[in-house]
Amino acid sequence: MGAFSAATLYGWVTPLLPHFLSPESVIPMTHIEASWMISFTQFANMITPIPAGLMADRFGRKPMILVSAPLFTLGWCIILYYKTYFSLLVARSVQGAAVGIVFTVVPVYLGEIASTGSRGGITSLFFIFQWLGYLFEYCTGPFLSFTNFTLLTLAPTVLYFLLVWVQPESPFYYLMKGNKQDAYTSLKWFRGSSDEEEIAQELERMRLNVEEDQAKETTWKDVIATPTDRKALYLMLFAGSLRILSGTMPLVAYATQNFKITSDLVVAPKYITMVLGAVLVMGACLSFFTLDLIGRRSLIIISSLASSVSLFVAGMYYFLESKT
Numbered sequence: 001m002g003a004f005s006a007a008t009l010y011g012w013v014t015p016l017l018p019h020f021l022s023p024e025s026v027i028p029m030t031h032i033e034a035s036w037m038i039s040f041t042q043f044a045n046m047i048t049p050i051p052a053g054l055m056a057d058r059f060g061r062k063p064m065i066l067v068s069a070p071l072f073t074l075g076w077c078i079i080l081y082y083k084t085y086f087s088l089l090v091a092r093s094v095q096g097a098a099v100g101i102v103f104t105v106v107p108v109y110l111g112e113i114a115s116t117g118s119r120g121g122i123t124s125l126f127f128i129f130q131w132l133g134y135l136f137e138y139c140t141g142p143f144l145s146f147t148n149f150t151l152l153t154l155a156p157t158v159l160y161f162l163l164v165w166v167q168p169e170s171p172f173y174y175l176m177k178g179n180k181q182d183a184y185t186s187l188k189w190f191r192g193s194s195d196e197e198e199i200a201q202e203l204e205r206m207r208l209n210v211e212e213d214q215a216k217e218t219t220w221k222d223v224i225a226t227p228t229d230r231k232a233l234y235l236m237l238f239a240g241s242l243r244i245l246s247g248t249m250p251l252v253a254y255a256t257q258n259f260k261i262t263s264d265l266v267v268a269p270k271y272i273t274m275v276l277g278a279v280l281v282m283g284a285c286l287s288f289f290t291l292d293l294i295g296r297r298s299l300i301i302i303s304s305l306a307s308s309v310s311l312f313v314a315g316m317y318y319f320l321e322s323k324t
Contacts, residue, residue: 001160002065002102003126005072007133008153009095010253013038014134014273015141016149017257026083026146033085038253040089041096048100053108057176061109062169064101069161071098076154080147112172113190124288131284134252135277142256142270171203175210183207239300246307252280262321 020029020037029037056064075095078087107126114122133156141149171190174183180203187206188199251258255276259269287299 001129001156001163002068002106003130004133004136005069005157005160006099006102007130008137008156009041009072009075009092009099010249011134011137011277012141012150012153013253014138014256015270016146017254018260019146021257027085027088029085037085037088037092039249041092041099044093044096045100045103048097049104052101052104056105056108057173060169060173061105061112062164062167064105065109065164066161068098068101068105069157069164071095071101072157072160073154076150076157080150080154109170112170124284128281128284128288131277131280135274135281138255138270138274138277172206172210175203175207180207242304247311252276 017034017038019025020027020034021031052064071094075091075098078091078094107123110122110126136156137153140152144152168186168189169182171183171187174180174186183206184199184203187203188196191199191202255273256269259272262269283303290299
């Protein structure tokens with residue numbers, strides 16, 4: 001639900017963008033102001049990940065995840081009660097900070113509570129829920145008023161908080177703090193198993209991993225200490241930059257607006273946007289079922305090639321349309 005709540009923040013803009021740019025807008029803005037409003041979340045999103053990671057080790061994964069939910073809710077409340085462009089920027093900055101926490105701490109939490117065999121699938125679920133958040137916004141926004149749509153978007157953040165509240169802390173974190181009994185209780189809750197011997201064996205393996213990690217005195221210099229570490233860092237930076245620069249964020253934010261200015265459409269732009277959301281969800285589901293079958297590297301290559309072809313075709317279409 002953290003990924004879902006984060007995605008609603010970005011998907012909320014898409015059905016409302018034509019309204020924001022119209023003279024009858026609740027919050028009037030120009031095209032330039034709209035572009036700043038869409039991207040403003042990224043400023044806070046760049047700041048919070050490192051502090052969130054450090055505080056997750058100090059205070060726990062669960063408390064940090066819980067902190068993100070009120071930030072989302074606060075942002076929606078600001079938007080509902082202060083319908084000005086400046087307040088919208090403030091709200092989205094607050095929510096951008098929450099997104100940074102979610103995308104830093106939640107994957108760590110999921111990785112620590114997942115069993116070895118299901119870790120890849122659970123990680124994929126995180127992104128499935130992310131695209132489900134977009135689809136939710138695409139399918140509800142065109143049929144609701146600004147206030148009702150924002151209230152509906154606020155609702156998942158409350159559910160997110162309640163679901164995280166009832167879950168225990170990561171057993172890995174408990175072991176980091178030397179609390180073996182709570183770690184055992186937590187692991188037993190997540191596994192839902194009554195086989196105490198099996199749980200004890202898994203907990204012991206987890207304890208050995210924790211002790212091995214804590215025995216290593218790591219610093220930021222270790223990231224670039226060896227050629228292998230540097231290569232891993234470069235690959236990570238390249239893959240992350242490629243994902244962001246591939247146009248995903250502008251595509252999903254401006255989808256309805258782009259379809260609206262596209263000529264010769266036989267279907268209303270809002271419905272095409274819904275189809276786009278459904279395709280994104282299906283792509284995430286496809287990776288969920290094929291991740292362990294064909295491997296991470298193969299999926300990245302296939303995805304990159306398909307994205308390149310799609311962007312080239314779309315770019316050529318809009319280029320030719322503007323010239324003819």
